[in-house]
Amino acid sequence: MSVRDKFGRPVVVVTGMGIVTSLGAGKSDNWTKLVAGESGIRTITRFPIDGLKTTMAGTVDFVPVAPFTSTGLSERLGHMAVEEAIAQAGIGSKGDFPGPLFLAVAPVEIEWPQRLELAHEVGGTHFTYDDLLKVCGGGKFVNYHHRFLFGSVADSLSDTFGTKGSPISLSTACASGATAIQLGVEAIRRGETDVALCAATEGSVNPEGLVRFSLLSALSTQNDPPQAASKPFSKNRDGFVMAEGAGALVLESYDAAVARGAKILGVVAGCGELTDSFHRTRSSPDGKPIIGCIRKALADAGMAPEQIDHINAHGTATPENDKMEYVGVSAVFGEHTGKIPVSSNKSMVGHTISAAGAVEAIISLLTLEHQLIPPTINYDIPDPAILFDVVGNKAREARVTAVMSNSFGFGGQNASLILTREPA
Amino acid sequence: MSETPSVTSAPVEVWITGIGLATSLGEGLDANWEALNAGQINVDEKGFAPYIVHPWAKVNLEAQIPKKEQRQMEAWQRIGTYAAGLALDSAGLKGNKDILSRMDMIVAAGGGERDISVDTAILNAEAEGNCTPGFLNDRLMSDLRPTLFLAQLSNLLAGNIAISHGVCGTSRTFMGEEVAGVDAFKIALARIAGGQSDIALVGGSHNGERKDLLVLYEFGDYNLKNEFKPVWARKEHPGFALGSAGAFLVLESKPHAEARGAKPLARLSKVVADRARRKEAGAVTGTLDRLWSALDVHDAAGAIITGATGAEPVTSEERAFLDHHKSFAVRSSGTRFGHTMEAHFALDLALAALSISRGALFAPGDTSGVESEMKQAPTQIVVVGAGHYRGEGMALVEAVK
Numbered sequence: 001m002s003v004r005d006k007f008g009r010p011v012v013v014v015t016g017m018g019i020v021t022s023l024g025a026g027k028s029d030n031w032t033k034l035v036a037g038e039s040g041i042r043t044i045t046r047f048p049i050d051g052l053k054t055t056m057a058g059t060v061d062f063v064p065v066a067p068f069t070s071t072g073l074s075e076r077l078g079h080m081a082v083e084e085a086i087a088q089a090g091i092g093s094k095g096d097f098p099g100p101l102f103l104a105v106a107p108v109e110i111e112w113p114q115r116l117e118l119a120h121e122v123g124g125t126h127f128t129y130d131d132l133l134k135v136c137g138g139g140k141f142v143n144y145h146h147r148f149l150f151g152s153v154a155d156s157l158s159d160t161f162g163t164k165g166s167p168i169s170l171s172t173a174c175a176s177g178a179t180a181i182q183l184g185v186e187a188i189r190r191g192e193t194d195v196a197l198c199a200a201t202e203g204s205v206n207p208e209g210l211v212r213f214s215l216l217s218a219l220s221t222q223n224d225p226p227q228a229a230s231k232p233f234s235k236n237r238d239g240f241v242m243a244e245g246a247g248a249l250v251l252e253s254y255d256a257a258v259a260r261g262a263k264i265l266g267v268v269a270g271c272g273e274l275t276d277s278f279h280r281t282r283s284s285p286d287g288k289p290i291i292g293c294i295r296k297a298l299a300d301a302g303m304a305p306e307q308i309d310h311i312n313a314h315g316t317a318t319p320e321n322d323k324m325e326y327v328g329v330s331a332v333f334g335e336h337t338g339k340i341p342v343s344s345n346k347s348m349v350g351h352t353i354s355a356a357g358a359v360e361a362i363i364s365l366l367t368l369e370h371q372l373i374p375p376t377i378n379y380d381i382p383d384p385a386i387l388f389d390v391v392g393n394k395a396r397e398a399r400v401t402a403v404m405s406n407s408f409g410f411g412g413q414n415a416s417l418i419l420t421r422e423p424a
Numbered sequence: 425m426s427e428t429p430s431v432t433s434a435p436v437e438v439w440i441t442g443i444g445l446a447t448s449l450g451e452g453l454d455a456n457w458e459a460l461n462a463g464q465i466n467v468d469e470k471g472f473a474p475y476i477v478h479p480w481a482k483v484n485l486e487a488q489i490p491k492k493e494q495r496q497m498e499a500w501q502r503i504g505t506y507a508a509g510l511a512l513d514s515a516g517l518k519g520n521k522d523i524l525s526r527m528d529m530i531v532a533a534g535g536g537e538r539d540i541s542v543d544t545a546i547l548n549a550e551a552e553g554n555c556t557p558g559f560l561n562d563r564l565m566s567d568l569r570p571t572l573f574l575a576q577l578s579n580l581l582a583g584n585i586a587i588s589h590g591v592c593g594t595s596r597t598f599m600g601e602e603v604a605g606v607d608a609f610k611i612a613l614a615r616i617a618g619g620q621s622d623i624a625l626v627g628g629s630h631n632g633e634r635k636d637l638l639v640l641y642e643f644g645d646y647n648l649k650n651e652f653k654p655v656w657a658r659k660e661h662p663g664f665a666l667g668s669a670g671a672f673l674v675l676e677s678k679p680h681a682e683a684r685g686a687k688p689l690a691r692l693s694k695v696v697a698d699r700a701r702r703k704e705a706g707a708v709t710g711t712l713d714r715l716w717s718a719l720d721v722h723d724a725a726g727a728i729i730t731g732a733t734g735a736e737p738v739t740s741e742e743r744a745f746l747d748h749h750k751s752f753a754v755r756s757s758g759t760r761f762g763h764t765m766e767a768h769f770a771l772d773l774a775l776a777a778l779s780i781s782r783g784a785l786f787a788p789g790d791t792s793g794v795e796s797e798m799k800q801a802p803t804q805i806v807v808v809g810a811g812h813y814r815g816e817g818m819a820l821v822e823a824v825k
Contacts, residue, residue, distance in 0.1 A: 048557030048558055048560075048561065049558075049561070050556070050557045050558025050561060050562075051558035051561040051562040051565060052558075052561050052565070053565075105599070107534075107535045107576070107577060107578040107599065108535070108599075109535055109538070109576075109636075110636070110639065110640060112560060115543060115547060116547065116550060118547075118639075119547040119548075119550065119551055120551075124551065125548055125551045125552050126548060127544075127547075127548065127551070128544060129540050129543070129544045129635050130635070132544075132547070132639065133475075133635060133638055133639055133642060136638075136639050136642035136643050137642045137643070137645045137647075138645070139645065141643045142643060142644055142645075143643075144640075144643045145640065145641065145643035145644030145646070145813070146644070146813065148640055148643075149600075149601055149640075149813060150534060150535070150578075150599035150600050150601060150604070151599065151600030151601050151603070151604070151814065151815065154600060155699075155814060158699060159701075165697065165698055165699070166603050166606065166607055166610075166697035166698055166699050166815060166816075166817070167600075167699065168598060168600070168604075168607045168611070169598065169599045169600040169604065170596060170597060170598050170599065171577075171578045171579045171597045171599055172579055172595065172596055172597060173577065173579050179596055183596075183611070186615065186620055187614075189618075189620070190614060190615075190618040190620070192614065207560050207561055207564060208564055208568075211561065211564040211565055211568060212568070212572075212573040213573075214565070215565070215568060215570035215573070216570055216573065216574075273594045273595075274592070274593070274594065275529070275582075275586050275591070275592035275593065275594060275595040276586075276592065277586040277587050277590055277591075277592040278587075279587070280496065280574050280580060280583055280584075280587070281574070289592070409579070410574070410577065410579070410580070410583070411577065411579045411580045411582060411583030411586075411595070412583055412586050412587075412592065412595065413579065413583075413595060
């Protein structure tokens, strides 16, 4: 008999997960370090840090990419996460994944090493941009055309894993990973497919990437020690820490998963999104879009606020975000707010930007599996204005049946997911 | 937007109830229609020589975008935000807070322009021997405008549309060149047809007057050089001329449109997409043939609007597909507007809906024999998009009976 949710839609379950962060590759390594409160943040060694205000990041240095490009790294990380997820799901056959790909990926552009290569090809000094343009053609740099297309990472994943149809590359800034999952959930609920591959990847720690966020005063400058920089919900938090990583989930209809005897890792019970039109980088001061987003996620799951027993927070550690997340959550959850343990994985892995929504959804599902909540490290001076029950510094055992994972991004992007252990 | 629909048995009919066009041929539906029928092409062969681009026809930006917001945007965002405003006007939705606050949005976007002068200055300084470890960091910290990042971020076109026009139900940005535009419409249509959404603003924008984009496409020798020729006459010297356009459509469920008394310009019946393995010759032709059979085309002598780029070998492969439908009147929008990349499928859907609503297909645009006159009013128009490097899509736009 077909299993449907209370709105008559197919139930969407997770049957495979893969993760790479600055802590390591794979669920096992990541989980061990997360619950031990380890930080993946370190001083940057990939490029010179002279002159930078922020000199640390959650770089993934154990995955070699040569010649280095951020897009090349995000492609490599995406492959690792997807490979792990598909292996766990045990679905399809090698190079033949039986569903579509939804990929959250950072915007792509030609990077500085390649620009410098063009300049060196021109030779001399006092050249113009037109001179650079003149040396681009003729086939010498033909690989850069494909490398710096926005669709190139999805192309590569689609070729390797044999996903079906046109792969979708998307960006909703820091909410991208959650949006990739949401697109998969919607496709399965519509009955278009029984299975979808939802992946998110980020490899953007390069000089200009860092400078861009730095110029917007978004990054922590507490460089020493780097492991203590990311301080979600602390009074002395001063910004987020850029990080790299990837997450991939195999989503399936409950019926299809059961029919093939797959192990069900959890349920994506609800998704919500709501745009904030207040400002390009700041949330509406009344918190209404965040409140609306969370309410939409609850409504989509058909759940009451009291049924949420853990929040995997966006918790970037910027002064603005953490305050607004509290404003939004407390408005929805009311007196229940203080009873919900809240934690931010970003305290340890940093902010994996485009990948964060997927990385944190996976950690939320691992939390459900282990009934253990990873800590928010560096939580020594609680912000008195944020009255969350923060899981500070030490992992906490708890009965967790439903997790809300929030993602908020530049451009007014808000997305919330609700993940549960069993179908509601 | 309703997040919690029950599964509906029959798909909901989806209407196009608004079109916004701001292109190299002008602003608004009348100006574009008249220019198309007059055979106008706005092409700049000198400003970016030897490359050819289609410059955006200047508009009074303030008509759609407050001055203080314009300053926060780069050209591609202004073009798109402007066209999005025109689409909302066309649908009679401008200022309708009740609907705009729950309207879904999917934008097909690339990224914003580089600051060419900053890049050139840094590269020259490096060539002059500035190679201390912190050189690039110092120059980027001091030379980059803080707000430039926000003008470059792909999802900030959607962000700007939300801020300027109040479209703030949901917002998703699809990237990935031409097929991003196809997928944007495919997903928006599926969501409305499946009861997951009632109304959506979908489209994209592109600024062709960008040397940093010419660099990217020159890597693959894709730019049209030296002399403008229609898309079908480029086989000897293949390539595309970058175009400049903002194109947005309002898609709406029939019941939602009827409830507010909105009239359909056309119906969006089907959008399909795929990705041919192009290493094999004939793969694109085969994929386009399969996509065609997934549409329900019953007109024996209908119309096809294609975004064929002029790049090879894909344009020849598409022509082999078009040869299977010789009774159809073909129009190449690439000849008339240039290649507008992520925005191009939206542009072609806009032209298809416009043609349906005006009861005529616009005039042919070349003399190569591919494009022929169409006397009767089109009731079905197939929109075809094959990306210059990968990705294929098709849509069926029909008259509402």
